[in-house]
Each structure stands twice: as C-alpha cells, then as structure tokens.
Amino acid sequence: MSELMPLFLFIGVVAVLLLGYPVALSLGGTALAFALAGEALGWFDPSFLEALPNRLYGVITNETLIAVPLFVFMGVMLERSRIAEHLLDTMAMLFGSVRGGLGISVTLVGMLLAASTGIVGATVVTMGLLSLPVMLRRNYDPAVAAGTICASGTLGQIIPPSIVLVLLGDVLSSAYQQAQLEMGVWSPDTVSVGDLFVGALVPGLLLVGLYLLYQVGLAVVRPQAVPAIPAEERPAGRGELARRVVSVLLPPLLLVVAVLGSILGGLATPTEAASVGAVGAMVLAAARRQLSLTILREVVRQTATVTSMVFLIFIGAAIFSLVFRGFHGDDLVTEFLTGLPGGVVGAVAVVMLVMFLLGFILDFIEITFVVVPIVGPVLLAMGLDPVWLGVMIALNLQTSFLTPPFGFSLFYLRGVAPPGVGTAQIYRGVLPYILIQLAMLAMLALWPALATWLPGLIYG
Template sequence: MSIEAIWLLLLGLSLLLAIMSGMPVMLAISGIPVLIGFIAASFGHFDLSFFGAFPQRVFGIMNNPLLIAVPLFVLMGILLERSKVAERMLLIMASFFGGSRSGLAYSVLIVSALIAASTGIIGATIVMLGMISLPALLKAGVSVRLSSGLICASGTLGQIIPPSIVLILLGDQISNAYIEAQQNIGNFAPDPVSVGDLFAGALIPGLLLVALYGVYVFVYGKFMATEPSAEQLEQQQSMAVAVSYAAITTTFLPPILLIVAVLGSILFGVATPTEAAAVGVAGTLLIAAANSPNANRATKVFALLGALAAFSLTLLVSLGLSRIDFSTAEIEFAAGSVIALLLSACLLAALLNSAWRLYKDAVLGSAIRHSISVSGMVFAIIIAASMLSLVFRGFDGDELVEQLLGNIPGDKWGALLAVMLVIFLLGFILEFIEILFIVIPVVGPVLLAMDFHPVWFAIMIAINLQTSFLTPPFGFALFYFRSVAPASISTVDIYKSVIPFVLIQILAMFILVAFPQLVTWLPEQVFR
C-alpha cells in the first residue's frame, strides 16, 4: 500500500468517526481534510499549494448560474407545502374515488406524484402526508402496512420526479464529471449534459415508479386486504361526498399548469432551469395567495389576472416576440412590446398583491426564512465538499480510484455495482447533498469514461439514493414518518411496510438497466 493510500484511508476513517460522533457534516468534510493535509505536509507527503486553489473554487461556485435555481425551487416547495394546496387535493381526490380503501390509496399516490413534481421536498411531503392521509387511511380500513409503506414511498418520489433539487445538483456534478471523463479519453469538445437532460431523462422512470406503486396497491387490495368492518364502511361512506367538476378543476388545474409551465419551459428550451424556477416561484405565489383561508375576492381576481397575464406573455414569446433588452440605448416600442409591458405590469401587480396577502398571513416570511436556512446549508456543504475534493486529489486519490474500479471483477458493470453499493450505504448516514458532492467528483469521471451514458448514470444514482432513503433500518424517510405516526404503529411495522416498495425500487432499477432507452429516449428527442 502506497503512502498516499494510507493517508487517504486515515482521511476516510477520520471523516466517518467525525460524522458518526455528531459533528456537523459541513464542518467535518471541510475541517478534517485541512487537518489531515497539514499533518501530512509536516511529513512531506502533501503539497500545501493545493489549498491555494480553494478560493478559485469558491468563486466558481458563487458564479455558477445554475445553482441560483436551488433556493428558488426550495422556496417554491415550501410555499406550496404551507399553502395547504396538497390537503385540498387529497380531500377532493378521496371524495372523487368514493371514499373506498383502494381509492384513498390511489389518492395518496396521485397527490404525492403531483406534490413531488411541485415541491421536491421529501421530509415535508412525508410529514404532510402522514398527518393528513394516515388517519383517513386507517379509519377506512387500509392496513397499517400498506398505509405506512405507501406514504413513505410516495413521499420520496420528489427525489426522481422533476423538477427535483436532487436532479439540479446532480446535473451540475454529472456535467463536470462527464467533461473531465471525455477530456481524459481525448475528446475535448463533448456534448454538454444539462439539467434539462436530467429532467427529461427522469420523467419516464418517475412515472414508471408511480405505475409500479399503483400495481402493488391494486394487487394488495385485490388479494391481501381483509374485509372492512362496519365502522370502516361507515367511514368510507362519510368520505364519499359528491364532488363537482368545478371543485376538481379549481383544485388540480393550477398545480398541474404550474408543473407544465416549469417543466415545459425547460424541456422546450424556452427558459433555463434558473428562469423556470423563477417562473415556478411566481406561479406558486399566485396559487398560495388564492388558496389562503383569508383570501378575499380581490386577491383571487388578482391571482387569476396574473395567471392570464403570464399565459399571454408566454404566447407572445412563442409567436416570436424577443425579450426586451433595457440595457441598449434605443428601444423600439412596437405593438408587441407595448402589450408585453402592459402584461408584465399586470403580472407584477398580481404578484405584489399575492405577496402582501401571504405576508399578512405570516406565510411568506416564515417560508423565506426556511428557504434561507435550507439554501445556506446546501451551499455550505457544496463549498466544504470542494475542500475535501482538493485534499483527495492532493493525495492522488483520483488515480487510486481509477485503479481500484478498473481491478474490480465484472468489467464496467462490476465497477458500477460497487459504486452503487457505496452510494446506497452512504445514504444511511449522509444526506443526498453530501453524497453528490463527495462521491460524484471522485467516481464520476472514472465510470463515465467506461462508456456509460451520463443521463442514464445520473438517473440510476437518483433512484439508488431514493431506495437508500427508504430502506430500513436507517432510511431517512422512515424517521420522518415515525415522527408523525401514532404510537400504535410500531417501528417494526414501519420497517416491514416499506420492504415491498424497496423491492419495487430495485425492480425499477433492473428495468432501466435492461432498457436504458427509457431514460435516454426523451432527452434525445427533446434536446438533440
């Protein structure tokens, strides 16, 4: 074993001990590498000049326009979660299905998919579903295992269904790793990998998971469910309230249009992910204000006018009206430009009115504070991971990883399996942000040089992380659900409830290995 490998082993063990001891991950992955680097330098085994590249890396992170989308999508998710839109959707959907047990289960699944596509915040989704839907599911006679497993699994769909914060951060890392891999094999002009590619690639696998969950719910209800008691039948009948199509439309249409606007603008090249995130925040402000319990008629009218103005602006862009550049000295006020300015003023007025409504309801302020907290944590970990990456490369860790993966039996598939297993195990003790920014820069260039499609590789990582967060005994999703589950549901019951869904996740990964076109087809059709 080389001296560099010994120092890397010491670095890894020190990081593991620091994280397991409860030290904040950001401090561990930045402080421990610096400490090990200085100790190794005192023995002449580390070049301290590597630390000189750290300010440049931090500056690069600060100037990365893609990362601006992270706080915007976080704010979008928190606003939707606190606006009670999901609660309304769940109640309307349950009534639409007649209050039946299978109908309630399908309602949770459908609403979870919509919320995942709107927010992407896993913990909040699981807690919200547990508080709202779990009592109704249990009273209607849905078994504890199906209810618990469905809520845990459905709540993790935000990992894979776009727009997902996981996919945004993963897209940034995969893009860098793919460029490095291509340069290492002599291709100095590779096709870029964008977040839009990952969004398009994740769409079909995400819907596949929803469909597989639905099949399991159907099979369970058909062959494994017990007969409901008289009390449970009474509960089902009480939920079977007639629902008008107007109620369904006003409840589901705004979130669906928001998802279409955000995803569609990215997939069809109308907007960058950052611009689409801004569109999402604007739409969320209108939806949240209109659904406020204190919203008056004027607020709802303003929200509707704002939505119509946004739609009209989109039509103008699709008809060929270019963006107005106010930095130029001369602006030609054509008819289309004047209309666009008026529509923009209308949209701005609607947004200000919605923001004021949410501010008075104490929703906007708390959502912004929470968004700042989450975003600050994300960027602190990104910066800290840059220090770890520098020290790792200073010990020639990239060459060691390349040799290690190259010597694993099974050629490239053996290397991929080993990396996926490491990521899966790390998911028990680390959040996805730490895993993405620690593991991908190390193993990504090596694996992507083995002729794996970068988008397919990224989606496999996302589903693997989702599976890890769902797997007992350390899956984060289980802890979130435990925090809101009643004491009558034991921890063992929760563990048993998610096992079928973990197997479904593994089945989905095997399907994507056998048919990688399920991931790569849509990005090639949209962006190539």
C-alpha cells in the same frame, strides 16, 4: 502508508459524522486536519488548496445553482398554502369508492407534491401529518399506510423538478468535462439539469405506475387491509365532485406543467423555470388567501436556511475533494474501479452499492458533492451516458432512503407518526416498495433507453 491516506480520510469523515458533528464542518475540518498531518509528513502538497477560491467563486457565479433556492421557495410556499391538504381530500373523494382508493390517492398526491416541491423530507412529513391519521381512521393496515406514505414521499428524488437532479446535473457536468480531458477528447456537448429532468420523467412515471399496480393487487389479495371510504362520507353528487376536482387539482397541475413544459419545450432554462414556479406558488397561495407577510417571512426564512445548508456543505465538500486529490485519491479510485472484474458493469455495481450504503448515514447533498465528483469522471471515462448515470444515482439513493433500518424517509415518518404506529410496522410496510425500487433499478440498468430515449428525442 501514504497511498492509503485517501482511504483513511474517507473513514475519518464517516467516523466524525457518526459522532454527530455537522456535515459541512465534518467534511472541511477533517480534510484540513489530514492536510496538516500530511504536510508535516511530506505526503501532501498544500498548493492543492490554492484552487479553493476559484472553486467557490465558480459556485457563486453558477447560474444553474440559483435554481436550488427558487425550487425550495416554491416547495415551501406550496406547503404553507395547504395545497397538499386540499389535494389529498379531493383525491380521496375521487378514488375512495374502491378498495385501496385512499392509498392510490396518497400516491398520486405524493407524485404531484414531488413534482411541485422536489423536497423529500417536506413531502414525507406533510403526507404523514395529513394522510396517516385519515388512513388509520379508515381502518387501513398501519404497515400498509406507513409504507405507502414513505414510498410516495420519496418520489421527490426522481420526479422532476428534483433538487437532487439539479445538484447532480451541475456535478455531473463538471465530471463529464473532466472525463473528456482524461480521455484526450473534447466536444461542446455536456450534461445539463434539463437533460436529467427529461431523462428522469419516464423512469419516474413508470415507478409511480408500479406503485399503483401493487396497490391494486393488494386490494384484490388483501381487501380488508385497504377498505373503501363509506358511502355516506362521499360527496352526494358527481357534479359537486367534478367541480371540486377541477378547482383543487387544476392549479397545481398547471404550475407543474408550466415549470416542466417550459424546460421540455426549450422555452426556459431550469433556473428560469424555477423562477416561474416560485412566482406561480405565490399566486396559488394568494388565490387561496394563504399569502400574508407572516407566511412570506416564514417561507423566505426556511428557504434561506435550506439554501445556506446546501452551500455550506458544498464548501466543506470542495475542501474535502481538494485534499482527497492532493493525496492522489482520484488515482486510487481509478485504479480500483478499472481493475474490477466485469469491467464497466462491475464498476457501476460497486459504486451503486457503496452509494446505497452511504445513503444510510449521508444525505443526498453530501453524496452528490463528495462521492459523485470522485467516481463520476472514472465511470464517464468508461463510456457511460451521463444522463443514464445521473438517473441511476437518483433512483439508487431513493431506494436507500426507504431501506430499514437507517432510511431517512423512515425517520421522517417516525417523527410525525401517531403513537399507535410502531417502527416495526413502518419497516414492514416499505418492504414491498423496496422490491419495486430494486426492480426499477434493474430495468433501468438493462434498458438504459428508459432514461436516454426522451432526451434524445427532444434535444436530438
């Protein structure tokens, strides 16, 4: 019975989460309850928990994780400065003369917001509030409009600078070092957040291209579902439109280039680049006369709330991880994955399927902090590239967040959608994008160089 305790612990945590209790307290509380029961039965050594203070101190002193509040601040400040609203209006005018142009605009703005904020929930809600009423007013099919917004909003999972990639970079770095120790080898090489940012660029942009290709095809096959904006509602002259595009599109684009360019060029670490992004977002807000003490107070408060949630979950996940290992759960996982038919291919397929299903009930933070430290060392010890694995996980979770009936993005949009847009229409609208996501996952699995080529080119 003692060898099944890790499985019971995992099931217990999921059950407590389904009852609606906070994630961090569910992880830590359930783990401590199992630890007490295990100690009473002689199945758990409480000395495992002695490592907890060192782990938490390591989190506090980890410079990489400072990027989390900085990127959150950057995203919230851009949201408050109404940049998304101006971007959407301008892109709609630019592409509105063609069928499907409004959907293309939403996708491109979603990509820019993803590269600017890295926060999926904020992007989906913002795009839902701004673009869904406009698309419905232009006689867009409600399912098509809802699906486009959900899919574009989730690009924040894979387009750098993504909070998912920041957290994955830190966790996978520890997993990679542990895998090396288990293999009895050591090298100074490790995986960094910058590696994941660079590795996610090609798959992320390719995914955006597939989205746009689908929308162009939809405009050809079903033109009535994606009508063009009437001529009388477009700008009168090309000069006016050009000035508007430059004034609205250029500032956030320069901010994204400054953040990602400093990382790609080796001029700054992701943490330093995040500070550049935070200051740049304040400059943009001030330039639009949207920066005030009230707005700054709201942004700081929301940043502190999100950051506190992330680190509280990390504490709960650290307790869970230590108790899980105290019950020899890591040995159980290793035996299970290495014993699967198909070797490393079978192990990756099972892990991706489990993460996909967990994405229905857990946010990416919990999966990153709880699941990845357990399976990461095993998969990396099998010889997988950590950058490829990190991008696969991010893309897999992005697909999970889009998939009915429990996808998080669907819930975000459902909460802000007008009464005329039903849940069934949202589900129907995301199905083509789910197929695109699965195709992208298959391409990345078949051609790992999509994620590893650019980091190898830049970092040698």
